Amino acid sequence: MAAEVVEQPFIWRKETRDHPDHKHCRCYKDVTGDHGRPKLLDGVEPVTLQKSTYYSRVSSEYNQQKRVVREGRRIVKKGFRILRQECLAANRLYQDPEFPPNNYSINFSGVTRRTYVWKRPHEIVQDPCFFVDGATRFDIQQGELGDCWLLAAVANLTLHPQRFHSVVPRDQSFKHLYAGIFHFRFWQYGTWQDIVIDDMLPTYNGRLIFMHSKTKNEFWCALLEKAYAKMYGGYEALRGGNINESMVDMTGGVVEMIDLRAPPPNLFNILQKASLRGSLIGCAIEPDHPGIRSESVLENGLIVRHAYSVTRVTTVDIANARPRLQTQKDITPLIKPHLQGAFDDIIDSISRVASNLGLTERPPSSMSHIPRTLAPLTNWNLNMAFPEGKAELLRLHNPWGNEAEWQGAWSDSSPEWASIAPEDRTRLRLTFDDDGEFWMSFQDFRNNFSTVEICDVTPELGNDDDNGSPAKEVECERHWDVVMYEGAWVSQHSAGGCRNFIDTFASNPQYVVEVTNTDDDNECIVVVSLMQKNIRQLKRYGADYVPIGFTIYKLPQDRQPGVKLDVDFFRYNASFAKCPYFLNTREVTTRFQFPRGIYVVIPSTFEPEMTGEFLIRIFKEARRC
Template sequence: MPDEVDLEAPSEKRELREHDERHCRCYKSKGSLPPLSPVDDIEKPSLQKSTYYSRVTNKYSTQRIVKEGQKPIKKGFRTLRDECLKASKLYEDPEFPPNDFSISFQGVTRRHYEWKRPHEFSNDPHMFIEGATRFDIQQGELGDCWLLAAVSNLTQNPRLFHVVVPRDQGFTHMYAGIFHFKFWQYGRWEEVVIDDMLPTYHNQLVFMHSKTDNEFWCALLEKAYAKLYGGYEALRGGNINESMVDLTGGVVEMVDLRNPPSNLFNVMKKAYRRAALMGCAIEPDHPQMQSESILSNGLIVRHAYSITRVTEVDIASAAPKLQGKAELVRLHNPWGNETEWTGAWSDKSPEWATISLEEKKRLGLTFDDDGEFWMSIQDFADNFTTLEICDVTPEVFEYDNDSDSDSSSDEDEEGCQRKQQNVKMRWQRLMFEGAWVSHHTAGGCRNFIQTFASNPQYTVKLEDPDEDDDDDLCTMVVSLMQKNVRQLKRYGADYQPIGYTIYKLPPEMEPGVKLDTEFFKYNASYAKVPFFLNCREVTTRFRFPAGYYVIVPSTFEPEMTGEFLLRVFTEAKRLKSSAL
């Protein structure tokens, strides 16, 4: 039995800040352990920012479900557009009115904003000017770099981009002041319809906008996303993994760059070739450092960057010892200005003199003050602390050394669309929707052994999918997401520390039977999340022998209520499951 340790408790309610500190860990030790059980399996919490627990009551959940059932069926974009065209009027969104309450939760703004349609302050407005690129995006007054970084990546995958931004809209043909976008929300794609009235100040857009004055896809996309979550202020501060999932429906795994895998470059290169979205951030050594402080090397702490390319270049130096290949990563700062990395391989650095003109042409190399810059993989790993990779299936997260990954050519020249590989789909997905209900299913983590068994339980059967492999193990990716928290931000809601614990059923136990307190007292967990994190989604990859496993999702403390979505990705050819 391990030595007794102190449990940790959440910090007190924090003041609202301009930007949420999504990447800091400041969970302070406080309190003492409950009595030890025969199996002592203490969970570790780790908050990503100063926070407080929000208790979303069962009454709220019940009312929300009832109201959802009472809502009339919404009219779709085309029906509403046709009605406006027939009536010769421009659409006005009754659900997201052009007032200060759509900007600020309290209806108080720093200045007086005027809501205007694009044609009222711009000559010849267009949805796109020569398509959508990452260089279009300009961050405004809102602290939503976590969204902009993901959108920047999305522009490099036109097929997926036009799922989020449908092509059937614009300012010329059948224009009626109405636009629509699609976002993935908790297992399904949801259409968000808006009008094109945008907040301006002195005839200038104040939030996300395009570098080109008469291009409006950026501003309209941000408005639709703000409507989805209840207002522009709801987008202030966040983690790039949230927006990447909302834009793709994929699953995100985080790489801790303070302890990176030995084949980090291959992992990133493989992810890039599969058109996965990648983002990164820096957590400073001193938690007191202010968010978005600019370091001496040009990088910004607690700021979301998108990774826009991963490649190798041939070094053609006259000195034989300097010849070889350089592994490079290209990053984009959503501010879109001169705030860029200033070290090796930065704009106009001497390292670029060691590669040929052909290589420079292949890279489409430019040295503009556009927020985009290059770094060596070593400098990237040394300076950034987290890397997050989002793919629609988990194939990209296999940290294996592909024999052909180093030798294959970088086939995607600048401006050429990357395409996902046509690999045989061997992943299956299960989704479970559940809730932690006070005095019923909100049992807290395993530290609270007397209530832990009341949590929801999900049984999954894993079968080794490959007869030819040598390890006889099955890969399973488990992702737990808490629902509807950002939508409730205006009411003081915040993310709770969540996680899950996994148990392997003994052969003598019948699968599908709910495990009780006695089982958990005398059986250690088979696997669990490294920490209970106060973020929207927690994802971990496991390698297990074939058999039955029970996944127990929970909050860190008991009686913390809320709804969740549990997704399980498995290689198994056949996957049987049950929910308890």
């Protein structure tokens, strides 16, 4: 059947096929191939090329793991403290045998454009420290590696010390019990892994080349990135990614994405509540033209296809805004140099015209009337833009940590800041430095960014109804029941593709979910999250994310739970719910409201014979009265 191709304004192309239950499976794929030419949507060329290598390897590894489990074999590794104690007893520095200091740890091919020298921190500076005055988002400096998606999540994590030190344990330093060994903890597919590394770091001309701290003798940033690179098989494995991956790896949480092209009506309230409860929030801009290069800087100072972290969401009172600027000295710090130059040009032009007409020339340096005119004009504009007297603001952080910041309203040098009360300035702890952090209005945020992603340890249990108004009081304790399943799409066995391929769809794994904890007139919130496993670890072998999604069926009363549904069932029964799109990302998450009943969740790839391992997490709202 011919595929209907619908062009999208972003770098993804939407493919719509006729669905057997009169709905649609939609699949997003990258539209650019080699030399910028479009990829064939039906050919699935990258998948075909990988069948003989990646598919067979994943299938054999999956079968091998099952054999290991059946035979009860287990590889036991020495932990951080044992390894450190052994090094201290032998009076030697630890050398990591699993992540050696060579070019293959930097680049998959082992070929680098420069000659890098691996050094320990005490060989780089005289007084290395793990932390200098604690850890903050301003410590982080991006190096030559394109891993802003990691840096943005780490910057967000520093705002929450308890979570931060779950990832970066306190039991290590360069002073006490130093043996050249460090460790970090990351969440991977349902479990927390302790990653042990040595402290040898790649340098060029005596400087760190990848992630580092703004303070030269502080090394927690560089060592964290090295541990993360080791977990995924090398520094090159971190090149390019989505912030939702790193946020989940740092918290073990679940990420829900909001498309800012069609945002919910109460989006600001959603973001503000997420910020208050300590969620990690990231955002990005997808360009409106496929020819725009990644990390291109727009005229407004924002960067395309670049990960930002949202570090605060708040409101400021402008209802009683009054003119406060009276002198040129007051306004100079709040106006960009080019804007100040424009004022100078205007005054010079007026002075020349007055001189030519024989009028008395007013000295150009006398500009005291401009601040008095500008301040009430700014206040008037603010009151027009925010008639309720509250300005909704977001603070964002660019992990580059430099002058690449937003240049519009509420930016560092914007005159809007002259119109807020001194107490609000103190509350917001305003600083106007070239540190990558800036403020912008919620309206500008919504108009300029494409997606925002919120990561919670568990999905949000909101207390707002669909209209954004407070819901009725509930006398029950609300929490989540969570179940996790690990599985695999194995060639010729359980890789049936989506519902479009009705003859093979039934071969996909099937998982039963029972929804019982609902009121008579209410529905239960269910969040389903499907994650591909180990793809980034296999990047060096050519593996890449394939489009994944899931379909959900409500089990009829005459069907026995636990009995696998067959082809005839899917041929004659419509699905109850599904994820909106099949996406070639690590994880897809969708929120539903289900009435009481038994449901079958079927995770699948978009095309048949796309193999790989997966983790599916199902969160059910629960109430205990």
